[in-house]
Amino acid sequence: MKLSKCINVKNSRLLLIIMMIFPWVSLPLLGRRAIKRFLPATVFICLVVKIMNIIAEKRKWWWFYTSVHSKIKGDIPFILGPYFISSLWVLKMTYGKFPLFLITNAILHFLFVFPGGKLLKNLGIVSLVRINSIQLFFILLFRAVLLYSFQFAKENINLGRTEGEVERS
Numbered sequence: 001m002k003l004s005k006c007i008n009v010k011n012s013r014l015l016l017i018i019m020m021i022f023p024w025v026s027l028p029l030l031g032r033r034a035i036k037r038f039l040p041a042t043v044f045i046c047l048v049v050k051i052m053n054i055i056a057e058k059r060k061w062w063w064f065y066t067s068v069h070s071k072i073k074g075d076i077p078f079i080l081g082p083y084f085i086s087s088l089w090v091l092k093m094t095y096g097k098f099p100l101f102l103i104t105n106a107i108l109h110f111l112f113v114f115p116g117g118k119l120l121k122n123l124g125i126v127s128l129v130r131i132n133s134i135q136l137f138f139i140l141l142f143r144a145v146l147l148y149s150f151q152f153a154k155e156n157i158n159l160g161r162t163e164g165e166v167e168r169s
Contacts, residue, residue: 113140
């Protein structure tokens with residue numbers, strides 16, 4: 001029997017709730033400094049993702065069949081769960097090493113788009129409609145570069161402030 005036939009809407013919702021909550025267990029392992037350092041970039045990219053998902057919904061790039069609640073869009077568990085926490089982790093582990101950052105994101109996005117996308121479609125959670133998997137993969141890579149760029153700009157602005165404060169003393 002196929003996995004998709006064993007999973008009904010109620011179980012899909014439970015899976016989304018678990019997927020949204022489970023990554024947060026690792027948050028204390030990040031450390032306060034890393035959270036404080038990378039939180040602005042992570043919040044920024046999550047807002048960008050939400051805006052992109054609004055555009056995607058209007059253009060029917062993908063479609064969410066299941067959500068945790070009728071008043072909560074289906075993308076919210078993905079954004080607030082694995083995407084938010086993995087953005088913090090990837091920045092912590094790879095920031096300052098752009099090639100490693102890009103390779104890490106390429107691997108994670110490949111796994112999400114190809115085997116993950118097929119699984120999510122079979123579970124009746126989400127499927128691509130007017131874009132294909134390769135296009136989604138490049139959208140995700142673009143967002144990763146945007147995340148890194150925001151963090152880079154933030155740190156250079158902060159570095160400029162720190163140097164300016166030292167010069168005034």
